Amino acid sequence: MVADALRDLGHEVTLVEVVTEGDVTTAALTELGGTGVFAGALRKALLDGQIDLAVHSLKDLPVAAADGLTIAAIPARADARDALIARDGLTLGQLPVGARIGTGSPRRVAQLAALGLGVETVGIRGNVDTRIGKVTSGELDAVVLARAGLQRLGRTDEITESIDPLQMLPAPGQGALAIEVRSDDEGVLAAVAVLDDPDTRAAVSAERALLATLEAGCAAPVGALAEVVEEVDGSLLLSLRAFVGSEDGTFELRRSATGPIGDPVAVGQELAATLLEDGAADAMSAPGSRPPAGPSDPKSGGAPNPQLVPSDSVEQRS
Numbered sequence: 001m002v003a004d005a006l007r008d009l010g011h012e013v014t015l016v017e018v019v020t021e022g023d024v025t026t027a028a029l030t031e032l033g034g035t036g037v038f039a040g041a042l043r044k045a046l047l048d049g050q051i052d053l054a055v056h057s058l059k060d061l062p063v064a065a066a067d068g069l070t071i072a073a074i075p076a077r078a079d080a081r082d083a084l085i086a087r088d089g090l091t092l093g094q095l096p097v098g099a100r101i102g103t104g105s106p107r108r109v110a111q112l113a114a115l116g117l118g119v120e121t122v123g124i125r126g127n128v129d130t131r132i133g134k135v136t137s138g139e140l141d142a143v144v145l146a147r148a149g150l151q152r153l154g155r156t157d158e159i160t161e162s163i164d165p166l167q168m169l170p171a172p173g174q175g176a177l178a179i180e181v182r183s184d185d186e187g188v189l190a191a192v193a194v195l196d197d198p199d200t201r202a203a204v205s206a207e208r209a210l211l212a213t214l215e216a217g218c219a220a221p222v223g224a225l226a227e228v229v230e231e232v233d234g235s236l237l238l239s240l241r242a243f244v245g246s247e248d249g250t251f252e253l254r255r256s257a258t259g260p261i262g263d264p265v266a267v268g269q270e271l272a273a274t275l276l277e278d279g280a281a282d283a284m285s286a287p288g289s290r291p292p293a294g295p296s297d298p299k300s301g302g303a304p305n306p307q308l309v310p311s312d313s314v315e316q317r318s
Ligand SMILES: NCc1[nH]cc(CCC(=O)O)c1CC(=O)O
Pocket: 057, 058, 059, 060, 144, 145, 146, 147, 148, 149, 173, 174, 175, 176, 316, 317, 318
C-alpha cells in the first residue's frame, strides 16, 4: 500500500522483504520483553543502508524512539477495532458459556474476562491462517484478531463481529502504520512526509504517551483509543479512552480524557496519571513490568500476583 502510494507520486520503489524475530520465534511474545521483536530487523536494515524506509505496524513499535531514525509519516489509520471470528457466525454475546476463545494478548484476555461472559481464553500464536484455522477445525469456538490486519489481507469476510470499543479497546496504535526513515535522509523524509495524516498522528501520539507514562510492559493489559471528535459548539477535540485490567477479570479500570488536538502527549499523560491514581499499577504488575510497590522483603514484595502472570503460550503482545 505504501509502495503504491509512493509510485502514484512518481517515485520508483523496490520492495525488500525482511524477516523479523517476531515472524520466526515460537516463544510467547509477552516473554520477549517488548523490545521490538517486529521492529528490530527492519531498523537494522535501515541503519545498514539495505533499505531506505521501513513500514511498521505502529502497535508493534516500542514507545522509545530509535537513535538515528525518524517516523517520517503515519498514514491515515485503518479500522482500529478488534474482530471476532467465531464458528457459525456467532457474535460475542451469542457465544455459549464455556466457549473457548483463542488469544494470547493480555489486553484481549483482560477485556474478555471483564465482560463477564463466562468464556475461556486459550493462548495461541501463529499467523492469521494458523489462528483462523483453529476455528475452522473446531479446536476453538472463536479467535480475536486486529481488524486492520485482516483488512490488509483481504479477509474481512470471515469476521463475525467487529468488536465495539465500548467492549474492547484496541492496542495503542492498532490499525496505524509507521513509516520510518534515517533521520539524515532528507530526500526520503520529504518524499514520505506527504503520506502523513495529522489526525492519526495526534491520536496515536496520545495513545503512546499514555502507554509510556504507565510504563506498561509488553505484557500489560492496556487498551487505548484516541479519536478526533466534535464538541457541541463544533470545535475539534482529541478524545482518549483507556482500559487497564487484570487477566482474570477481577479488576478493571476504564477512564477517558479530552484535550486539544495540538497537545496529544499531554492528553495521554493526563489520562495515565488518572489511571495510576485509581490503582492501575496493581493490574500491570506482571513479569516484564515494574514490581509492585510494597515491602522490600523478597518473599512478600517483589513477586508478581500469579493471577496476572501471562499464560505460557501467547499469540501476541498487543
Ligand atoms: N502484534 C501483532 C500484530 N501487529 C499488528 C497487527 C495487525 C493490526 C495492525 O496493523 O494494527 C497484528 C495482528 C493482530 O493483532 O491481530
